[in-house]
Amino acid sequence: MRRSLSCAASPILWVGLLFAALLIGMPRLAPFFHWAFPRVDPPVFGRASFVELWLSHAGLVAVASLAATLIGVALAIFVTRPGGRDFRGIVNALATIGQTFPPAAVLALAVPALGFGPRPTIVALFLYGLLPIVENAIAGLEGVAPAVRDAAQGMGISAWQLLRDVELPLAAPAILAGVRVSVTIAIGTATIGSTVGALTLGTPIFDGLAANKLPFVIEGAVPVALFAILTDMIFARLERSLRIPNADARPIR
Numbered sequence: 001m002r003r004s005l006s007c008a009a010s011p012i013l014w015v016g017l018l019f020a021a022l023l024i025g026m027p028r029l030a031p032f033f034h035w036a037f038p039r040v041d042p043p044v045f046g047r048a049s050f051v052e053l054w055l056s057h058a059g060l061v062a063v064a065s066l067a068a069t070l071i072g073v074a075l076a077i078f079v080t081r082p083g084g085r086d087f088r089g090i091v092n093a094l095a096t097i098g099q100t101f102p103p104a105a106v107l108a109l110a111v112p113a114l115g116f117g118p119r120p121t122i123v124a125l126f127l128y129g130l131l132p133i134v135e136n137a138i139a140g141l142e143g144v145a146p147a148v149r150d151a152a153q154g155m156g157i158s159a160w161q162l163l164r165d166v167e168l169p170l171a172a173p174a175i176l177a178g179v180r181v182s183v184t185i186a187i188g189t190a191t192i193g194s195t196v197g198a199l200t201l202g203t204p205i206f207d208g209l210a211a212n213k214l215p216f217v218i219e220g221a222v223p224v225a226l227f228a229i230l231t232d233m234i235f236a237r238l239e240r241s242l243r244i245p246n247a248d249a250r251p252i253r
Contacts, residue, residue: 011233012230012233012234012237015213017098022095026031050201050219050223052199053199053200053201053203053204054201054223054227055201056118056185056198056200057191057199057200057201057202057224057227058191058227059118060118060121060122060198060200061125061183061187061190062123062185062192062195063122064121064122064123064125064129064186065125065129065179065182065183065186066191067122067126068125068126068129068130068182069133069179069182070135071130072095072130072133072134072137072178072182073133073137073175074097075091075134075137076133076134076137076140076141076175077137077141077163078091079091079138080138080141080142088138091134091233092134095130095131095134095135096131098127098128098130098131099128099129099130099131099132101127103124103125103127103128103192104192104195106120106123106124106127106128107120107121107124107192107193107196109196110123110124111196116196116197117196118193118196118198119200120193120196121190121192121193121196121198121200124189124192124193125186125189125190125193128185128186128189129182129183129185129186129190130182131183132178132179132181132182133175133178133179133182134178135178136174136175136177136178136179136181137171137174137175137178139174140171140172140173140174140175141167141168141171142168143170143171143174144166144167144170144171148166148170149162149166149167152165152166172242172244173239173243176235176238176239176242177239179235180232180235180236180239183231184228184231184232184235187224187227187228187231188224188228190202191205191206191220191224195208199226201223201227202220202224203220203222204216204217204219205217205219205220205221205224206219208220
């Protein structure tokens with residue numbers, strides 16, 4: 001058992017170590033970039049270290065994803081209750097609009113009201129990440145077998161106890177699958193926050209595009225990709241650990 005757990009954890013460990021080494025050592029890779037791209041200046045990023053960029057990037061993703069998870073699960077619970085089923089179409093439509101509306105447009109609309117910096121970025125990430133959480137939470141809650149609900153209600157438990165002790169635990173893997181998709185999307189999307197003054201791993205990307213220097217773009221793109229891969233692997237492991245045999249509750253992929 002311990003051997004299987006260590007084998008499962010090793011990919012996460014190796015990707016995590018590579019990601020940490022890249023964040024810490026990226027400024028020291030300037031000679032390599034200069035050798036690979038001799039016609040451009042070595043990428044020297046001075047406004048903030050890559051660790052600071054990652055901390056700011058991760059903080060934006062965490063705040064937006066936490067808000068999307070809380071509100072998304074709450075909406076899913078509401079539309080799967082008898083009194084809220086009539087609003088399901090409205091909730092799905094609003095969540096779909098939030099994801100299909102371009103994040104850059106959301107930033108442009110949010111800046112006049114919220115100013116430059118992290119706040120419009122959080123709003124854009126929240127709207128963009130809401131749909132997969134809502135859809136997976138609805139699928140998970142509706143996928144709980146009716147026989148399980150009937151047995152629990154036959155024991156005399158309240159509706160709140162049924163939700164807390166039966167439905168949410170059974171729906172947890174599906175909900176976590178939606179959170180996994182949402183967070184992974186947010187990690188890549190958060191790079192656009194640099195266009196409105198937020199510090200993210202997209203800052204060197206947009207600096208490179210503005211200065212027409214490919215090394216700057218690589219500096220930001222590689223850590224973002226590794227960050228997304230590492231996060232997805234961690235959530236996949238958590239999802240498997242929460243899975244309870246329940247064939248009717250299938251997450252939406």
